[in-house]
Amino acid sequence: MSDARDVELTAVVDEGLGNSCYLVDLGDGSALVVDPPRDLRAVRRAVGKAGLRIRFVADTHLHGDFLSGAVQLAHDDGATILASAAGRRWFEHRGVGEGDEVDLGGLSLMALATPGHTDEHLSYLLRDGEQPAGVFTGGSLIVGSAARTDLLGPERAEELARAQFASLRRLSALPADTAVWPTHGAGSFCSAPPGVDRTSTIGRELRTNALLGIEDEDRFVERLLASLGSYPPYFLRLAEANRRGPAVLxxxxxxxxxxxxxxxxxxxxxxxxxxxxxxxxxxxxxxxxxxxxxxxxxxxxxxxxxxxxxxxxxxxxxxxxxxxxxxxxxxxxxxxxxxxxxxxxxxxxxxxxTGCPTAGTRLVGPAEIDGGRRVLDVRQRAEFAAGHLPGAVHVELGSLAAVATHLPDEPTVVMCARGPRAMGAASLLERAGHHDLAVLAGGPDDWAMATREKLQVE
The missing domain is CATH 3.40.250.10 (Rhodanese-like domain)
Known part of the structure; x- marks a missing residue:
C-alpha cells in the first residue's frame, strides 16, 4: 500500500511488459483502476483481497504495448471509463480533457493534458480535498526518465519530444511530496530508457531525474531521442485497437x-x-x-x-x-x-x-567458443554497446528475421545475456535454412569469467 497522504493504493505490476496499473480504494467500498491491462487476473485478485468493487476505470493514453482492460471492466463491473476526449475512442466512455475534474466521492481526479508519449496523453492528479495526493503520469514522467516519443512514427519523434519537455516541466511544478505513479517502468519498451523503481515523488524526481534537470528544450530533445532503442512492431497496431476497443472476452x-x-x-x-x-x-x-x-x-x-x-x-x-x-x-x-x-x-x-522428424540445437559453454565460429550477439543495442565478445556480429533479435536469409550460412554460436533470446534467434536462423548452429549457455559475463580463469591457469 502507498503511504502518500491517506490514500490506499495498490500497484499491480506486470513484470514482463514492465507496466503498472493502480487500484485506489475510494473509501466507500468501491475502487478506481488506472491503466488496467486486458489480462485482469492480477487486478481481480487485488480487488478481491481488498473487498472492493470497481466503480471507475481510467486510461492515461492509447496504449501501444498492451490492450486496455477498461472495456472489459465496463462490461463486467459496470465501471465508468474515464479517458481523453481527444482520443476519439469508439466505445462508451466519459471523455475528459485539460482541467476536468471527476468526483470520486471524497477523493477527486483532475485531468492534466501531458502530450508527448502520445498526442492525447493525460495525467490524472488524485486529490484528497484540495491537497494533491499523487499523480498518475502514465507514459509522461516515469521514474528517472520520460517515456519515448517515437511511437507515432520517427517523423514525429522530435515534435512529441518537445511536447514531452513541456509536460514534464508542468508535472515538476506540483508539490514536492506528490506521489508519482507511472504506468511504464523497468522492462517496458515504452521507457526511454527503463528505470529501476516504479514509483516516486515529484521531489525525488527533481533531485534525481536527469531529464528534469535540463532547462534547455533543444538539449532535452537531443538527450531523450538519443536514448531510444527499438521496440516491437505490434506497438504500431495496438493504439488503434485500443481506440476501437478490445473485444469483450x-x-x-x-x-x-x-x-x-x-x-x-x-x-x-x-x-x-x-x-x-x-x-x-x-x-x-x-x-x-x-x-x-x-x-x-x-x-x-x-x-x-x-x-x-x-x-x-x-x-x-x-x-x-x-x-x-x-x-x-x-x-x-x-x-x-x-x-x-x-x-x-x-x-x-x-x-x-509418432516418428515425426525432429531437430536439435547444441548448447555450448563459454570455453567452447573459438575462432572457428561466428559469434552472433542478438541483444539490444545498448546491451551490446555496454560490452560484447571481440569480433562478435551484432543483430538484434527483433531484426533478425528480416536479415536471416542474407547472413552467410556458416558455423555460428548465438548468444544473448542468458540464453532464451539466443535460442529464439537460433530457431529463426534454422527456419531460414541455416545449419551448424549452437547457443551459448550464458552471456558475455560468463565468457569473460571463463577467459579470466583460463588465463590464470595458463
Whole structure:
C-alpha cells in the first residue's frame, strides 16, 4: 500500500511488459483502476483481497504495448471509463480533457493534458480535498526518465519530444511530496530508457531525474531521442485497437486451447502456421519440431511472441505439461495475439512418438567458443554497446528475421545475456535454412569469467 497522504493504493505490476496499473480504494467500498491491462487476473485478485468493487476505470493514453482492460471492466463491473476526449475512442466512455475534474466521492481526479508519449496523453492528479495526493503520469514522467516519443512514427519523434519537455516541466511544478505513479517502468519498451523503481515523488524526481534537470528544450530533445532503442512492431497496431476497443472476452473459456494431433500440426505447418515452442531452452535444445520457433514461457513471453511471429500467421503451441496454458494464452491476448489455433496434443513426446522428424540445437559453454565460429550477439543495442565478445556480429533479435536469409550460412554460436533470446534467434536462423548452429549457455559475463580463469591457469 502507498503511504502518500491517506490514500490506499495498490500497484499491480506486470513484470514482463514492465507496466503498472493502480487500484485506489475510494473509501466507500468501491475502487478506481488506472491503466488496467486486458489480462485482469492480477487486478481481480487485488480487488478481491481488498473487498472492493470497481466503480471507475481510467486510461492515461492509447496504449501501444498492451490492450486496455477498461472495456472489459465496463462490461463486467459496470465501471465508468474515464479517458481523453481527444482520443476519439469508439466505445462508451466519459471523455475528459485539460482541467476536468471527476468526483470520486471524497477523493477527486483532475485531468492534466501531458502530450508527448502520445498526442492525447493525460495525467490524472488524485486529490484528497484540495491537497494533491499523487499523480498518475502514465507514459509522461516515469521514474528517472520520460517515456519515448517515437511511437507515432520517427517523423514525429522530435515534435512529441518537445511536447514531452513541456509536460514534464508542468508535472515538476506540483508539490514536492506528490506521489508519482507511472504506468511504464523497468522492462517496458515504452521507457526511454527503463528505470529501476516504479514509483516516486515529484521531489525525488527533481533531485534525481536527469531529464528534469535540463532547462534547455533543444538539449532535452537531443538527450531523450538519443536514448531510444527499438521496440516491437505490434506497438504500431495496438493504439488503434485500443481506440476501437478490445473485444469483450469470457474469462472462463478465453484461455482454453484446442488439442491438435501431430498429423494436424504437420499439415498446419506446411500451410503457413508458425509452431511456437514454449518449452524451456534445454528442452528445445535437446529436440524440437524442425522449423518451430523457440519462445520460452516466461514473463517476457508476450513481447517476443508479438515481435517474432508475423502478425497474420496462425500459431500452434508446443508446451510441457507443467507449463500453465492460461498464463501463455493470457499473455498473448494481452497484446492482441488471438491467433492461437491450438496446441500439440500430448506435447513434444507425442510428436516424437509418432516418428515425426525432429531437430536439435547444441548448447555450448563459454570455453567452447573459438575462432572457428561466428559469434552472433542478438541483444539490444545498448546491451551490446555496454560490452560484447571481440569480433562478435551484432543483430538484434527483433531484426533478425528480416536479415536471416542474407547472413552467410556458416558455423555460428548465438548468444544473448542468458540464453532464451539466443535460442529464439537460433530457431529463426534454422527456419531460414541455416545449419551448424549452437547457443551459448550464458552471456558475455560468463565468457569473460571463463577467459579470466583460463588465463590464470595458463
Amino acid at each position: 469470457d474469462p472462463a473459456v478465453a484461455a482454453r486451447l484446442p488439442q491438435l494431433p501431430a498429423s494436424a500440426v504437420r499439415g498446419m505447418g506446411r500451410d503457413g502456421a508458425v509452431v511456437v515452442d514454449a518449452r524451456p531452452v534445454p528442452d528445445f535444445a535437446c529436440a524440437h519440431i524442425p522449423g518451430s520457433l523457440s519462445i520460452p514461457l516466461r514473463a517476457q513471453f508476450a513481447t517476443w511472441l508479438g515481435w517474432l511471429v508475423p502478425p497474420d500467421a496462425p500459431i500452434v503451441v508446443v508446451r510441457d505439461p507443467d507449463q500453465d496454458v492460461a498464463e501463455l494464452v493470457w499473455q498473448a491476448l494481452n497484446i492482441g495475439v488471438d491467433r492461437l489455433v491450438g496446441e500439440l496434443e500430448g506435447g513434444f513426446d507425442a510428436w516424437a512418438g
